[in-house]
């Protein structure tokens with residue numbers, strides 16, 4: 308029978324714990340917030356008060372409601388006050404030794420039927436559970452930052468979690484107004500595993516010189532439609548946290564794509580941790596003018612003769628002509644644009660003037676990846692960027708590598724999601740929901756996969772694998788089989 312959960316303990320009232328305490332109190336539960344010492348307790352109380360005050364000043368909460376919410380929270384420095392809690396969730400720092408010590412204490416102090424939950428992002432819930440005499444009643448309840456705002460909760464069950472507990476905790480999450488997804492105990496769960504793999508890969512592309520920081524950020528934000536570019540997001544998460552999560556993922560997967568990119572280590576060692584330290588990939592103290600704006604004014608390009616080749620050439624040619632460029636032939640044009648989603652150097656070497664060839668790939672509705680080969684003249688690349696701006700697109704400069712920027716970052720992420728689903732770890736709906744709600748993505752990976760088309764993603768992955776020889780870029784067997792069987796929708800199969 309489902310237990311009644313009315314009184315909840317929250318241990319650690321830092322960034323996450325204070326928000327989690329507020330979420331429970333807003334849903335009408337009694338909350339006992341515990342901190343290490345009086346100073347930390349006051350800080351925690353301050354977080355909860357400021358957050359609810361902000362909600363009042365924004366008109367999202369009436370003063371009387373705020374007072375009721377605060378009236379449901381008691382603050383204490385003693386774990387002994389949790390002896391009668393129905394559920395205790397911890398949000399203390401991400402250090403296994405601290406968590407183990409705490410769970411040993413909680414196991415001793417709390418009633419035998421109390422559920423013990425952890426908000427850990429990356430540590431093994433199973434290892435935490437094993438420190439108690441009630442491993443069946445230990446579960447992960449992974450909230451996202453800021454807890455009062457983010458709707459996703461990953462409910463993490465282990466091989467020893469008692470039957471039905473994940474459903475009970477899922478129901479509790481719904482009572483809090485959250486959307487739970489239930490997953491097993493693997494490093495990074497759904498969101499961090501898929502997200503950090505992608506972010507680390509972006510750092511690797513930067514290190515390989517495929518494109519600049521701003522070009523990669525612009526490509527993923529404006530070309531792939533994500534809420535922010537990978538380097539802005541790494542800075543927001545914190546490079547130290549990102550490094551640690553990649554490290555934990557690598558320890559479990561032994562997959563090179565999770566091994567933290569060396570640039571992360573260098574920046575962390577240098578104390579450049581992202582927004583919290585004022586500088587990471589971006590300089591947040593002197594933000595104005597640092598990141599190159601995507602919408603640079605379009606300069607008037609010198610009149611050039613342009614030849615456009617490839618699928619969609621007619622349409623682009625017409626646009627360029629209306630922007631003042633003259634149409635020419637491959638042998639007599641100042642610029643040859645090869646519309647292509649694959650590397651273009653082989654086209655260049657067939658031309659009398661290979662230095663005049665630039666590849667172009669339209670990503671999303673707004674971005675054009677402007678691809679320079681080893682032979683492209685920098686003047687030609689600049690001329691094409693100017694032309695691209697004049698026709699209202701945002702140019703992203705990149706090297707002539709498989710997938711350029713957008714596909715090179717997007718397709719392996721989609722592939723990871725397919726592998727995750729195919730391993731039985733989580734359902735497609737749960738993975739889609741997790742990425743939409745946990746990362747603010749406009750669509751989940753399976754929705755994106757269906758929208759792009761399975762054959763295009765499979766072929767793109769084959770090309771990425773052939774180029775980088777990265778084992779995890781090889782198309783997931785399920786994706787390969789679906790394309791072979793001419794199945795057009797992975798979600799509808």
Ligand SMILES: NC(=O)c1ccc[n+]([C@@H]2O[C@H](COP(=O)([O-])OP(=O)(O)OC[C@H]3O[C@@H](n4cnc5c(N)ncnc54)[C@H](O)[C@@H]3O)[C@@H](O)[C@H]2O)c1
Pocket residue numbers: 318319320321322323324341342343347397398399400401402405409426427428429449450451452
């Ligand atoms: N920050 C995030 O974005 C985020 C998101 C999801 C999950 N998490 C996870 O939540 C947990 C907490 O992270 P955070 O960012 O809130 O950390 P934090 O450092 O902001 O807060 C931790 C708090 O725990 C207190 N604390 C330490 N030891 C304690 C103990 N033994 N008893 C009681 N209180 C103790 C500290 O005084 C501090 O106030 C970690 O496991 C982290 O991985 C963090």
